[in-house]
Amino acid sequence: MGAGRFITFEGGEGAGKSTQVARLVERLRAQGIEALSTREPGGTPNAEALRKVLLEGLQEPLSPASEAMIFSAARIDHLDKLIRPALARGAYVVCDRFADSTRAYQGGTLGTAFIDGLEALTVGATMPDLTFILDLPAEDGLKRADLRRGSGKVDRFESETIEFHRGLRTAFAEIAKNNPQRCIVVDATRHIDTIADDIWRVVETRLLKAHS
DSSP: OOSOEEEEEEESTTSOHHHHHHHHHHHHHHTTOOEEEEESSOSSHHHHHHHHHHHHOOSSOOOHHHHHHHHHHHHHHHIIIIIHHHHHTTOEEEEESOHHHHHHHTHHHHOHHHHHHHHHHHTTTOOOSEEEEEEOOHHHHHHHHHHHHTTSOOOTTTTSOHHHHHHHHHHHHHHHHHOTTTEEEEETTSOHHHHHHHHHHHHIIIIITTTO
16 A cells, blocks of 8 residues: 555444544545545445445345355455555545444354455455544444434344344454554544544544654
8 A cells, every 4th residue: 555544433323433434534634635535335336336235125134144245345346446546646545334344243143264254355455544433332323323314214234133233332342452553442422523533633643643
């Protein structure tokens, strides 16, 4: 990679990832830095098409292995067509979800060895420089997701049981524990401005000042 930096946001449903991605990109651009926001699954036309398959659901539910493989197919296209070219030209890429979400959402069923192998093939060396895990109780996240959605359709993962969503919180905490140099856990129960300020301080210290 060139001088670009790759930042990801992770967490359960309703954690405020998209809001914080937008806030961070705005602040980076205010510093004269080329920064772009993207999301997973999605980010490219092909990946967005796969997003519809994954989140809007099919008449017959996919197995966890099938879901993980489709997520990975979307991720390969996203990396090849958007993320890696942007990093190579020195841009900051800020992504709402990435490989850690596959590990959290499907890894509990498929196991570490399966996810490790899939990640190695899909992501390779293009791991994030920094990952913010927005943490809040599953019940609070689902309430936020309900308010955000309004009368819209519940997606594939929002419709899962509360036990599933509690398990996601545990899985993300474990990812952070296993990757302390990359992952920062952020208390997402606070005001969005407070969260954004904390995130900015970390980015300034870990990336901007360190590489200036």
